[in-house]
Amino acid sequence: MDFAGAGNSVVVGVDGSPGSQRAVGWGAREASRMALPLILVHGFGIPDAFAGEAVPPGDWLSAHELHAERLLAGARRQAWRIDPDLPVTVEASLDGSIPLLVKKSDTARMLVLGSAGRSALRDLLIGSTALALAVHGHSPITVVRGGEPASEAPVVVGVDGYAPAEPWIGLAFEEAAARDVELVAVHVWNDFDLAEAFGFVRDPFGTAPREDAEREVLDRSLAPWRVKYPEVSVRAVAERDQPRTRLLDWSARAQLLVAGSRGRGGFRGMLLGSTAQALIHHSECPVLVARSPLD
The missing domain is CATH 3.40.50.12370 (Rossmann fold)
Structure with missing residues (x-):
């Protein structure tokens, strides 16, 4: 769906x-x-x-x-x-x-x-x-949540990148198109994600290979929606941190924050649920939460 x-x-x-x-x-x-x-x-x-x-x-x-x-x-x-x-x-x-x-x-x-x-x-x-x-x-x-955001403030969407389906990305594109504002797509990664998902220990000599891989994940997640909504200006941001921390920071600069209520399955889904809970309670702008149809 x-x-x-x-x-x-x-x-x-x-x-x-x-x-x-x-x-x-x-x-x-x-x-x-x-x-x-x-x-x-x-x-x-x-x-x-x-x-x-x-x-x-x-x-x-x-x-x-x-x-x-x-x-x-x-x-x-x-x-x-x-x-x-x-x-x-x-x-x-x-x-x-x-x-x-x-x-x-x-x-x-x-x-x-x-x-x-x-x-x-x-x-x-x-x-x-x-x-x-x-x-x-x-x-x-x-x-x-929050006060009245500036009309030119962007729509911000959290991108997991590994979930089987992320329909909230399309919803974020639609919201940005309707408001005629920039869409900021935020993908957050950390070492725990990598070790759990791939059994891989980060290169102790640098993070550049990991950053390139995560940027590719983000670009791949956005690609079909860029085609469907060519009029939407997109800023893709890949950062190493905790999802809730980055998304809450972005909420202070956004007119709408869009996130999914599903992670990467099993306990990861529970972890993303805690992120959604943090956004619902602490976001500085309206927060839109969409559940994956696979839940």
């Missing part, structure tokens, strides 16, 4: 928080750029106390339905201030936020969540939600 162009809507989770409001704005601009409808959803969930009942008490349900209606109406007005012609639909559900968004991911091009800003506890909860959606959802997910 190639994520680029796969879904038919941008879906934003709405809860009325400042982070949610930023997500609505970001999602509306994304939907407008991509000529896609925007779907605003709020899942208030049935509390565990009512889990054994067919429906929750009427007064509880009425209060939460009214609250959801007001939240979604405000979010729709916000989206229309950005693009008055944008097709916007709203949906409130008895489902909790995670099952609702997983369900919507079946037909979404992208799910969008807001970060909590200065609330560490709330940010932890949102990060957990984002990671759950990255694992169980069927579309990419964007967590809107």
Whole structure:
């Protein structure tokens, strides 16, 4: 599956928080750029106390339905201030936020969540939600972090280079093309990677042969997408470091950071999962995480 162009809507989770409001704005601009409808959803969930009942008490349900209606109406007005012609639909559900968004991911091009800003506890909860959606959802997910980036800032994508499929590279090219900005493709390597993948000990007299090999890996990963998106200016960067360190550094200079939730299989996939988690919690710009279809 190639994520680029796969879904038919941008879906934003709405809860009325400042982070949610930023997500609505970001999602509306994304939907407008991509000529896609925007779907605003709020899942208030049935509390565990009512889990054994067919429906929750009427007064509880009425209060939460009214609250959801007001939240979604405000979010729709916000989206229309950005693009008055944008097709916007709203949906409130008895489902909790995670099952609702997983369900919507079946037909979404992208799910969008807001970060909590200065609330560490709330940010932890949102990060957990984002990671759950990255694992169980069927579309990419964007967590809107940081302030308003400069319009000329690049899109940055993390390139593993050894995964069987990296559809998020195509998604990053599409995002850069839609914004008419440079794409920075970052491939990070270290000695542990080499020893594990190839059983090879680095030449103690220098790193040049390794750098050449890693540059070739990066160029090979980008080659088909350069052909598909010839209008996108690409800066290819191969660096020796830890992936999360380099990508977080680049997030301070980017308008969007794109990464995959899969590594090179097995425990490597788990390690990249920790990188995705670090980006979701600490990126200084919106971060888009896409899972490999082989997961």
